[in-house]
Amino acid sequence: MTVEAHPNILQLLPGDDFQRIGQNGEAASHLVAVIDVGSNSTRMEVLQLTSDYDLRVVSEVKALLRLASRKSKDGRLLPSAVSELSRLIDDFATVARASEVDSIRAVATSAMRDATNGDEVLQRVRKETGIDLEIISGAQEAEFGFLGAVFTLPAHDGVLFDIGGGSVEFSFFENRSLQKVYTLDLGALRVSNDFLNSEQPEHKAVSALRRHVKSMLRASGMPALAANGKLIGAGGTIRNLTKIDRETRKHSFGRLHGSVVPYGSLKAIVNGLRGLDRTSLAYMPGLNPERVDSILGGAIVASEIAKFFNKKPILVSGRGIREGLAMSGVIEKLPSIEEVRRRSVYALGARFDTWDRLRADRRAAIARKMAALLLDHLDDEMTQLIPHVARLIDTGRSVNYYDRYVHAANIIEQGEIGGFSHRDIGLMSAALRFGASYSTPISRYRPELKKSDRAIVRRATSILRISDEMERRLGAERFSHIEMSLVDGRIEVRAPELNSWDPGRFATRFKRSFKLDFEVVR
Secondary structure (H helix, E strand, O other), X not given: OEEEEOOOHHHOOOOOOOOOEOOOOOEOEEEEEEEEEOOOEEXXXXXXXXXXXXXXXXXXXXXXXXXXXXXXXXXXXXXXXXXXXXXXXXXXXXXXXXXXXXXXXXXXXXXHHHOOOHHHHHHHHHHHHOOOEEEOOHHHHHXXXXXXXXXXXOOOOEEEEEEOOOOEEEEEEEOOEEEEEEEEOOOHHHHHHHHOOOOOOOHHHHHHHXXXXXXXXXXXXXXXXOOOOEEEEEOHHHHHHHHHHHOOXXXXXXXXXXXXXXXXXXXXXXXXHHOOOHHHHOOOOOOOHHHOOOHHHHHHHHHHHHHHOOOOOEEEOOOOHHHXXXXXXXXXXXXXXXXXXHHHHHHHHOOOOOOOHHHHHHXXXXXXXXXXXXXXXXOHHXXXXXXXXXXXXXXXXXXXXXXXXXXXXXXXXXXXXOOOOHHHHHHHHHHHHHHHOOOOOHHHHOOOOOHHHHHHHHHHHHHHHHHHHHHOOOOOOOOOOOEEEEEOOEEEEEOHHHXXXXXXXXXXXXXXXXXXXXXXXX
């Protein structure tokens, strides 16, 4: 076990020259290929990062090398493993160069850290491929993992754990700033090889592994997790456990990033895995066949970690070390959640030619102004979300103008926007679907939304529809000169452009939602 205080991440790897704003005021971007040589698998992602915090996967390749299992008794990586690794990195670099990347970063983690011939491997890889492969420490691995995994999650304080093949990195953070990192030798492949190497693990072996994990966690000296802190899980094992969980419980959205796996679900998964041999595991719904040999060990580690931190549910991150490497040297520190939300919404909108930033901001300003007058009828959660939804309405026009609210809802559900929980996504999407049809069933969004959310969603929909109607009547170059006030049980609106507008059905729906009149004062 190792523990280190937080060093400066910008000193870990040299940053690239990256201009935040392009010549025409557009968000600048760069392409970087990141190669991650892990204990179990080796992956490469080509990632595009813009100054609006938009990180897109351009290309991805992966291979199962299992380096942790391919060593001699004295800890040397076997010649066959070294040869395969070199060929693989050369192939990955070819894919990266075909994407015309600005840079290639390659790092190796636990298996290479433990290898007694690590330096020889680095020299051979450099000679045969031209790629400088770097062995990073457990603390560095945790830092990059923290930057990538937590960046787009709605988490202020907590601990991130990343289960790799050879080790688990723990990153404690406060106010989105990394404080301390710990590394424990509890990787999924390592514990599986050490404890669960029979065809069907016996009860004693599983119990021994549980005791080992508990002992390691207690001896680590890691602090308790605050009541409001988040327990965040990352890495291939966590992603695969989440996929298994999705086969047994209802989820509204397909994305893994931002999912929540309760402690009880982890226990159920462990119990289900224990009853299966390796042949049966290969057919288990949600399980990647490549993880058959390590999934039970990884699941036990994950469940014991959750139990150690007061049985907190695990907030799942679909990102990690590769995304952190791509952002290092570019992003100095994690921005606030609200800043991530705002820029992420801009980045998503900018992908559609029907979206105009001025109009989006203008509609958001109108919606925010109206929501501020109606605070007694909304909750804080929806009040904060309404401007973001208003900015994205026009994305739906890229598919079809008449069904733009439904298409915008689909884009919010399936697009990549950071800083929002799955519940936030559900509220935003539902507010748009209700705009297309007030008969939309709230059950569509279970378990993220409850029946009691329907009233708040309907009210948000009324604000969005009226804001949309008012915005498109303003001059193209004007931001907002609309005056609003709450007077004697009605909302009064004044603006020269609205003098000829009859709100009609919008006012009717508004009164139905808020029990208030809506009137354009001429």
